[in-house]
Amino acid sequence: MFLNLLPLLLSFLTFSLFRFSLGIATPRIIVELSLNPIQTGFIFSSNLISMVLGMVLINKLRLNSSKLFLLSSGIISFSLILLSFSWDYLSLILSVVLMGLGSGLLNPLFFFLMSEVSQSKKGLMLGIGNVIYSLGGVLGPPMMAFTLDRWRYTFLSYGLLALISIILSFKGIPSFKRSSHKAKGIFILNVCMFFSNFSFVILISWVPVFLSHMMDISLVGLSFLFFSLLGAIGSLTMGILSDKWGRENVFILSNLISSLLSFLYLAKVKEFLFLQTSLLGFFSVPFWILLTLMAQERVEEKLSVTALIQTSALLGGLISPLILGLLLPYINMETLIGLLVGLPFFLSALLIKIKPSSS
Structure with a gap:
């Protein structure tokens, strides 16, 4: 079961590393791309807005777990590689918007699949999920801080990590059945x-x-x-x-x-x-x-x-x-x-x- 979960954990770790590293890299990005405060603020807000959009799309995309994972992780990997090669403000915004979209698709899938691993230990499994997120908070900022002059390479390494998770997923990830019932009473x-x-x-x-x-x-x-x-x-x-x-x-x-x-x-x-x-x-x-x-x-x-x-x-x-x-x-x-x-x-x-x- 761990091998089946590994691609999911790596992809979610990639999301967390990005989330905690972006703020550390922002001062250097501001200097390199000559951004004003409004442009800088839009980097973060556009990422969150597109993440909301990704979560909304979950209900529209009737995909099984494997296809949804490939789609979300593929977008995440591509966006991070694009971010590492961003040449101007528009390409930067495009990359963080795509990252938000992929993250919005991945997050619900991750927390759902983790909860389905063990029916009697759902709390433990989602707790492990939050540990992975916190791990990104522990590793991401110092990694970016130590490589700030080469921030593009750091984001590129995150993109490659997501790519590795995609390759590993070909061996299979946990599956689930989708229901036609709508969520009510919550x-x-x-x-x-x-x-x-x-x-x-x-x-x-x-x-x-x-x-x-x-x-x-x-x-x-x-x-x-x-x-x-x-x-x-x-x-x-x-x-x-x-x-x-x-x-x-x-x-x-x-x-x-x-x-x-x-x-x-x-x-x-x-x-x-x-x-x-x-x-x-x-x-x-x-x-x-x-x-x-x-x-x-x-x-x-x-x-x-x-x-x-x-x-x-x-x-x-x-x-x-x-x-x-x-x-x-x-x-x-x-x-x-x-x-x-x-x-x-x-x-x-x-x-x-x-x-x-x-x-």
Whole structure:
């Protein structure tokens, strides 16, 4: 079974490496291509928008797992190779748009197939999936930082890794059956996913800026290294616990603790910030797999519902940094971070608590 999963794991690792490396490479890309701030911002937003499009297309493409994997990984590999040879801004945007499209197709497929490996250990398997994602967060930034002068070669190596995953997939990957039933009864889960990722994206985008005013930048980087490492451990732990205690119970617990830790930013206790941020990784990262599993277990068409609920997450992540940025001239940063991270985490836990499991 591991050999069947290996292509899937490698392709998802490629996505994660790109996701965490792009920000590190951006300053050098800005210099080489003479980009202005608007052009720079569009690099990231175009990637996310096309990722949403890829997830929407899941319901339109009635492909089996092998064909869907080949399509998504093929697009990812091609886009990264194109990125490594990008000669101007338009070719750069084309490559990140294609990368988003391929990633949008791959992500739901990955989390669905991982959940189907073991019916009794779904939480564990999706926890392993989040470990792979976190591994990209641990490996990608230092790899890109050490090879920044040759950032094109780094992206090229990622593209070749995706190509290797395609070659390995010819030996077979796990299969699944598609259903004609539409996903129903998961509105609350979509709202919770929207809220949770709304908080999470602020956490990983604005909290480093906030911390940089409170501690040395090297400590900020170290705190988010621990954030990623503990996020991987937390995903495994919460996944295993959810197999035993129930997805909803574990989700409520992890999001409530995430909410509490986020509200503590309001106190601005300098001595606690490093530990607080690191611990947030353990408790805040697992929401993705827990809500995905809750959605999958309530419908027959599991791939479509995975795409749907992850689309809700991306939409929340798209608007949250913008909202904080718009409010920043009027409200201090620690208040915004405490409220815009803490409240959505709390509300999502509350919604799961008060709504019946069939909602």
